[in-house]
Amino acid sequence: MPEEAVLAKAVQASDAVDDDRQLxxxxxxxxxxxxxxxxxxxxxPVWAIALRFAKDRDAAEDLAQRxxxxxxERIGELKGAFRPWLMRxxxxxxxxxxxxxxxxxxxxxxxxxxxxxxEESLDEERQRSRVRVALSDLTRRQREVVLLRIDADLAFAExxxxxxxTENNAKVTFHQAVKKLKDRLGGEDAGV
Amino acid sequence: xxxCEGWAxxxxxxxxxxxxxxxxxxxxxxxxxxxxxxxxxxxxVAAIRETRRVPEDLSLAGFASRVAExxxxxxxxxxxxxWWTASRGTRYSLGVSLAAFVASVAxxxxxxxxxxxxxxxxxxxxxxxxxxxxxxPVRVTGTAGAGSSATNSAAGYQVTPDDIEGDMxxxxxxxxxxxxxxxxxxxAGLSNQDLKTFDQMLDNPS
Numbered sequence: 001m002p003e004e005a006v007l008a009k010a011v012q013a014s015d016a017v018d019d020d021r022q023l024x025x026x027x028x029x030x031x032x033x034x035x036x037x038x039x040x041x042x043x044x045p046v047w048a049i050a051l052r053f054a055k056d057r058d059a060a061e062d063l064a065q066r067x068x069x070x071x072x073e074r075i076g077e078l079k080g081a082f083r084p085w086l087m088r089x090x091x092x093x094x095x096x097x098x099x100x101x102x103x104x105x106x107x108x109x110x111x112x113x114x115x116x117x118x119e120e121s122l123d124e125e126r127q128r129s130r131v132r133v134a135l136s137d138l139t140r141r142q143r144e145v146v147l148l149r150i151d152a153d154l155a156f157a158e159x160x161x162x163x164x165x166t167e168n169n170a171k172v173t174f175h176q177a178v179k180k181l182k183d184r185l186g187g188e189d190a191g192v
Numbered sequence: 193x194x195x196c197e198g199w200a201x202x203x204x205x206x207x208x209x210x211x212x213x214x215x216x217x218x219x220x221x222x223x224x225x226x227x228x229x230x231x232x233x234x235x236x237v238a239a240i241r242e243t244r245r246v247p248e249d250l251s252l253a254g255f256a257s258r259v260a261e262x263x264x265x266x267x268x269x270x271x272x273x274x275w276w277t278a279s280r281g282t283r284y285s286l287g288v289s290l291a292a293f294v295a296s297v298a299x300x301x302x303x304x305x306x307x308x309x310x311x312x313x314x315x316x317x318x319x320x321x322x323x324x325x326x327x328x329p330v331r332v333t334g335t336a337g338a339g340s341s342a343t344n345s346a347a348g349y350q351v352t353p354d355d356i357e358g359d360m361x362x363x364x365x366x367x368x369x370x371x372x373x374x375x376x377x378x379x380a381g382l383s384n385q386d387l388k389t390f391d392q393m394l395d396n397p398s
């Protein structure tokens with residue numbers, strides 16, 4: 001199959017681990033386009049993680065770019081699947097970003113991007129703020145599991161792979177995190 | 193009514209939309225406790241999802257090319273080669289080995305060298321001292337050390353009078369006045385230079 005066709009097929013396949021592997025191998029052989037395809041395939045969940053931690057869209061773009069560049073730099077260390085590994089890099093970079101800039105202070109509502117999709121009512125924004133505060137009360141591991149499952153949309157098996165734990169452990173941690181959030185927010189406020 | 197033991201994790205997987213679980217659906221249909229639990233968890237998960245700040249219509253046009261551009265800049269700045277393409281573990285191992293080697297070499301080079309002190313050396317003068325008139329061979333026990341001026345050519349090191357101690361056979365022949373001459377008295381009053389000259393005479397009697 002021509003290389004162009006392989007790359008096109010890889011872009012279309014949304015969650016094909018094998019294709020990720022092929023693209024990584026192609027990139028290792030020096031094919032720059034393969035890396036671009038990998039970026040296009042995984043940019044959205046990386047952005048989701050970055051936006052969770054970044055103060056604004058510019059900072060999120062910077063974080064997301066750094067995640068991919070760091071993946072490129074450390075591609076030699078990749079042993080398992082690309083996607084969980086990349087998300088782990090994004091989470092670590094984001095946490096470092098928060099630590100360095102201290103802009104995700106407890107209870108702080110991050111600056112909302114100036115965009116039409118954030119034009120909601122004040123109540124809705126207040127509710128989201130409460131959830132974010134409750135999220136910040138979770139343990140580090142619980143937060144990581146929730147972020148990787150919800151924001152990065154990783155399956156529990158992938159979350160486990162990214163964090164070096166078992167799939168069952170990832171599910172238990174997620175369950176504990178959600179129960180804690182539910183208790184903190186109260187059943188009614190949690191929308192149930 | 194609490195949820196049934198053993199179903200909680202399947203409920204978690206279900207409410208996050210990971211996979212359809214027909215067996216769980218059948219259980220939820222018949223268990224009100226688990227149904228309530230699933231509803232609460234689903235509401236909380238939905239609330240978390242609401243806090244995501246990624247809009248559905250987020251346009252990431254050009255992002256991939258910007259990343260590629262940045263990656264190229266990084267590549268231009270960074271020294272490339274085998275070292276950087278190796279895994280971090282390999283680089284760490286090589287680095288530790290190199291550091292250990294450098295430390296070993298440094299230890300060998302910097303280690304202070306202690307002077308070697310030889311044991312007692314017996315010096316036997318090879319001929320009868322002319323000035324002392326057929327004196328018996330003198331056995332001198334001494335150690336090599338600094339500040340010497342009398343040279344023992346046979347042994348090749350310096351011996352000072354102070355180093356010569358005990359265990360000496362005194363000269364047996366009398367002097368011109370018929371007095372016995374001891375080793376001490378024979379050398380009394382001689383300077384280091386005199387001793388050196390004297391020793392050279394011993395080495396070259398002619």
